[in-house]
Amino acid sequence: MDTSGLQGYSGTTKELLERENVRIGDEIEVISNGKRYRGILMARYELSDPNYITLKLHNGYNIGIRVTKGVRVFKISAGVKPAFVRPPKPQILSDLPSVIIVSTGGTIASRVEYRTGAVRPALNADDLLAIVPELAGIARIDTEILYNVWSENIQVQHWIGMAEAVDRLIRKNVDGVVLTHGTDTMGYTAAALSFALQKPPVPVVLVGAQRSSDRPSSDATTNLIAAVATAAKAPFGEVVVAMHKWHSDDVIALHRGTRVVKLHTSSRDAFHSVNSRPIAYYQHGELRVIADDLNPRGSNEYICKPKFDARAFLIKFFPSMKPDILNILADIGIKGFVIEGTGLGHVSSNWVPVIKELTEIGVFVGMTSQCKFGRVNMNVYDSGRDLLRAGVVPLDDMLAEVALVKLMWILGNFGDRAELEDIKELMLMNVAGEIRSRTLPNVGG
Numbered sequence: 001m002d003t004s005g006l007q008g009y010s011g012t013t014k015e016l017l018e019r020e021n022v023r024i025g026d027e028i029e030v031i032s033n034g035k036r037y038r039g040i041l042m043a044r045y046e047l048s049d050p051n052y053i054t055l056k057l058h059n060g061y062n063i064g065i066r067v068t069k070g071v072r073v074f075k076i077s078a079g080v081k082p083a084f085v086r087p088p089k090p091q092i093l094s095d096l097p098s099v100i101i102v103s104t105g106g107t108i109a110s111r112v113e114y115r116t117g118a119v120r121p122a123l124n125a126d127d128l129l130a131i132v133p134e135l136a137g138i139a140r141i142d143t144e145i146l147y148n149v150w151s152e153n154i155q156v157q158h159w160i161g162m163a164e165a166v167d168r169l170i171r172k173n174v175d176g177v178v179l180t181h182g183t184d185t186m187g188y189t190a191a192a193l194s195f196a197l198q199k200p201p202v203p204v205v206l207v208g209a210q211r212s213s214d215r216p217s218s219d220a221t222t223n224l225i226a227a228v229a230t231a232a233k234a235p236f237g238e239v240v241v242a243m244h245k246w247h248s249d250d251v252i253a254l255h256r257g258t259r260v261v262k263l264h265t266s267s268r269d270a271f272h273s274v275n276s277r278p279i280a281y282y283q284h285g286e287l288r289v290i291a292d293d294l295n296p297r298g299s300n301e302y303i304c305k306p307k308f309d310a311r312a313f314l315i316k317f318f319p320s321m322k323p324d325i326l327n328i329l330a331d332i333g334i335k336g337f338v339i340e341g342t343g344l345g346h347v348s349s350n351w352v353p354v355i356k357e358l359t360e361i362g363v364f365v366g367m368t369s370q371c372k373f374g375r376v377n378m379n380v381y382d383s384g385r386d387l388l389r390a391g392v393v394p395l396d397d398m399l400a401e402v403a404l405v406k407l408m409w410i411l412g413n414f415g416d417r418a419e420l421e422d423i424k425e426l427m428l429m430n431v432a433g434e435i436r437s438r439t440l441p442n443v444g445g
């Protein structure tokens, strides 16, 4: 155990800090290349690059400053060595609904680990109940750490694992399931679980956070409370995403898993429903359901089809994009395409012959729009009509990312024996609220 009070520091960087009699937790100022950085000295992970100082700035972000010749350090004030002391576990009330929190990683299930200064998952039940004691008054909580990944690293195998884990919990008659997940690809996973777990008898709630729990502006606690309350009490059995409705903490929106998109890199109200409204809002301890087409809690129509085949591709068309990419991808095994086209569902006319050749050999080509809101309509312009004649399947108001996930789900569960017509029929069938035949006003929320 390092007793120097400079865990993780070594070599010339450690000598620099020792010369200024600095310890982990002290407030210091670092001058590097003429810039001044002021913050709390954080520990570093022993195996990390020894030539960096980790500083927690006053805005809560951690930065790494490379220690090169000329870097100077000044001690501003002695600090208290940060340490996470878990508060006592609150009493568990036995008559509450049972909710299992399954962790897959991401910012929400993490806290700063003062040993390293990094954000690390803190996901056993005690950690969570310690960080958010209110949960003990909402449900009997238990947790499982399924994965420990940033969501940009989630693959279809993770979707399969999550679906199988939730299916196992559903069959154990829990009252609700919460999945903590990174925000970057949470929309994709929400869609994947919506197709894999159809009409579940209990709520399946994905939840993330834009800010880690060690930061004053963290949304982790309010999102998690809303997610557990929804899993425990919601009158529906649906796959939903629970995230801030707007900047303030007072309202959490519950978005349908096949209609939700992350639209902002850092804002707490990053998630929005597209071509749909949120299905419910959680506010001041109450869940207000606003959708009228929900699968009821306890429904006996539950179907689990957890397979996915990654041999589908989402192509965002851009001006001057060459259609040859379709053949290159088909040659390496891609069995179906979703094109995110322009406007009502268009791409350059030089794509038409390439697409025609592919559809004639049984490759699925579906069309969505880069416009996010609204639906494709390929009958308005000759561009669209030519594509229809080449075999392109218009995918109505389905989100491009959701159409990709659905195609992967179809290929995974029906691929080997599905003909192109079967794939087309399944893609146009409303499985989990992802596609709607009638035009809605430009709704979102």
Ligand code: DAS
Pocket: 105, 106, 107, 108, 149, 150, 151, 152, 181, 182, 183, 184, 185, 208, 209, 210
């Ligand atoms: N890297 C981000 C992710 O895992 C962190 C977060 O937003 O949760 O999606």
